[in-house]
Amino acid sequence: MATQSWIRGPMGLGAERRITRCGARRVLVMVPTMTAGNRLLDLLPVLDGDHRVQVVFTVPREDDTTWHGVDRFVAGLGGLVVPWGQAVRHEWDAVLGASHRGIAQVHGKLLLLPHGVGAVKSRRHSRKGGQVSRETTGVDRELLTYRGRLLPAALAIPTVAxxxxxxxxxxxxxxxxxxxxxxxxxxxxxxVEFRDRYRSALGVESGEELVLVSSTWSPNSLFGRCPTLYDRLLAELSGTGTKVATVLHPNIWAVHGEWQIRSWLAGAVAGGLLVVPPERGWQAATVAADAVVGDHGSTTTYAAALGKRVCLATWPEGHLRPESPAAALRRAVPLLDLDRSLRDQLAHVPPVAASRVVRTVSGVPGGAHARFRKVLYRLLDLPEPAWPAATPIPLSPRVS
Structure with missing residues (x-):
C-alpha cells in the first residue's frame, strides 16, 4: 500500500497558522471497522454544537491491512480523516474507540465502548484465537492492558452484571x-416514535407487514447456514401483504464484497427482497419491522429488547457463553423449524417480553448519552454544555 500523505489539519507543527477556531480540544475517532464506526456515530452527537471541540477520524491499520470498504465509509462521513501513521504520532485530548484494534498505539485519553450488544461479547472464544481452550471476553486483561499499562482512561460497561x-x-x-x-x-x-417514517422510506404501506431478516457474520450465522431463507420467505409470504427486508453484518460485505453479496441475493431481490446497505439503515429497519427472523447477532438482540416478534432461524449451539446477551435472547424467543411452513410459524410468534432481554443490554435504559457525555467532558477537562445531552434518532433507511 502506498504511503498516505499527511493532512494539513488542526494539529501538529504549524497548526496555529491554519486553524480558524482556536483552542479547541482535539478528539480522535478510531474507525477500524464499519461496525465500530456506526457505534461511534451513535455517540458523537453528544458533542454537537460545542465549538470548543474538534473531531478528527482515522482508520487504524495492522501491518498495512484494513477491511474492505472502511476507507470509503469514513470518507463518506464528511469529517476530517487523517492517515493512521499521522494519527499515532500526535497527542490527542481524547480518543474514542469501539474496538480493541490499534488502541495500544494511540496517544491520548481513551474512552472505550463496545461495538455491539454488551461489553463482554457472547462468543465463548475469540475468532482470532484459533483452537484455544480458554474462554475469552471483551474485558480480559490481555485486551485492556499493554505491557502492564492500562489502555483505557474510561471504560464503558453497559450492565451491572x-x-x-x-x-x-x-x-x-x-x-x-x-x-x-x-x-x-x-x-x-x-x-420508535418515527416508525411510520421509516416504514414509508422502506415502501411499506398502511396495512402491510414488514419481516426483517437479520444476520451476523461467520459460518454459524443465518446467512452462513441458510442463504436460501430469503427465497423461501418471499415465496411463502407472497400475496399476504408482507414485505421482506434484510440486514447483513458489515463484515459480510467487507469480506465478500458488495458485488458478490448483490449477486448472491439477485434472485431474492428480483422477488421483492429489500436489501439495507451496511453503512446506514439497519437501526431504522429494526424499528420499522413487525417481525424479525435472525440469529445470535446484535441486531436480533436489539429487536427483542424492543419487544418485537422475534424468532431464530439458526443457533450456534455450544459456541456462546450461557450468561451472555445472546443466551438471554435464546431463552426469550423461539427457534424456527426449517422443515415446516415458515409462514405458519411466523403467524404464531408472539412479541418478546422485552424486560427479559433489556437487562442484558443496558443497565440504565434511556440514560446512556448523558452518562457518556459526563465522562467524555471529564476526559477533555471541559465543563459540559448547558443544554441536555440529546439522544439521536436513527437515520431513515435506504434500500436496494
Missing part, C-alpha cells in the same frame, strides 16, 4: 469503568 465480570477478568480496569448503558439501544428507543 458485566461490571462483576470485569472485576474478575481485569480488576485493574474497575477504577476507570463506568455503568454506561447502551447508546445504540437508546437511539433505537428514541426512533
Amino acid at each position: 458485566e461490571m462483576g465480570l470485569l472485576r474478575r477478568r481485569c480488576p485493574e480496569a474497575v477504577g476507570v469503568s463506568f455503568l454506561s448503558g447502551d447508546v445504540c439501544f437508546d437511539s433505537l428507543r428514541a426512533g
Whole structure:
C-alpha cells in the first residue's frame, strides 16, 4: 500500500497558522471497522454544537491491512480523516474507540465502548484465537492492558452484571469503568416514535407487514447456514401483504464484497427482497419491522429488547457463553423449524417480553448519552454544555 500523505489539519507543527477556531480540544475517532464506526456515530452527537471541540477520524491499520470498504465509509462521513501513521504520532485530548484494534498505539485519553450488544461479547472464544481452550471476553486483561499499562482512561460497561465480570477478568480496569448503558439501544428507543417514517422510506404501506431478516457474520450465522431463507420467505409470504427486508453484518460485505453479496441475493431481490446497505439503515429497519427472523447477532438482540416478534432461524449451539446477551435472547424467543411452513410459524410468534432481554443490554435504559457525555467532558477537562445531552434518532433507511 502506498504511503498516505499527511493532512494539513488542526494539529501538529504549524497548526496555529491554519486553524480558524482556536483552542479547541482535539478528539480522535478510531474507525477500524464499519461496525465500530456506526457505534461511534451513535455517540458523537453528544458533542454537537460545542465549538470548543474538534473531531478528527482515522482508520487504524495492522501491518498495512484494513477491511474492505472502511476507507470509503469514513470518507463518506464528511469529517476530517487523517492517515493512521499521522494519527499515532500526535497527542490527542481524547480518543474514542469501539474496538480493541490499534488502541495500544494511540496517544491520548481513551474512552472505550463496545461495538455491539454488551461489553463482554457472547462468543465463548475469540475468532482470532484459533483452537484455544480458554474462554475469552471483551474485558480480559490481555485486551485492556499493554505491557502492564492500562489502555483505557474510561471504560464503558453497559450492565451491572458485566461490571462483576470485569472485576474478575481485569480488576485493574474497575477504577476507570463506568455503568454506561447502551447508546445504540437508546437511539433505537428514541426512533420508535418515527416508525411510520421509516416504514414509508422502506415502501411499506398502511396495512402491510414488514419481516426483517437479520444476520451476523461467520459460518454459524443465518446467512452462513441458510442463504436460501430469503427465497423461501418471499415465496411463502407472497400475496399476504408482507414485505421482506434484510440486514447483513458489515463484515459480510467487507469480506465478500458488495458485488458478490448483490449477486448472491439477485434472485431474492428480483422477488421483492429489500436489501439495507451496511453503512446506514439497519437501526431504522429494526424499528420499522413487525417481525424479525435472525440469529445470535446484535441486531436480533436489539429487536427483542424492543419487544418485537422475534424468532431464530439458526443457533450456534455450544459456541456462546450461557450468561451472555445472546443466551438471554435464546431463552426469550423461539427457534424456527426449517422443515415446516415458515409462514405458519411466523403467524404464531408472539412479541418478546422485552424486560427479559433489556437487562442484558443496558443497565440504565434511556440514560446512556448523558452518562457518556459526563465522562467524555471529564476526559477533555471541559465543563459540559448547558443544554441536555440529546439522544439521536436513527437515520431513515435506504434500500436496494
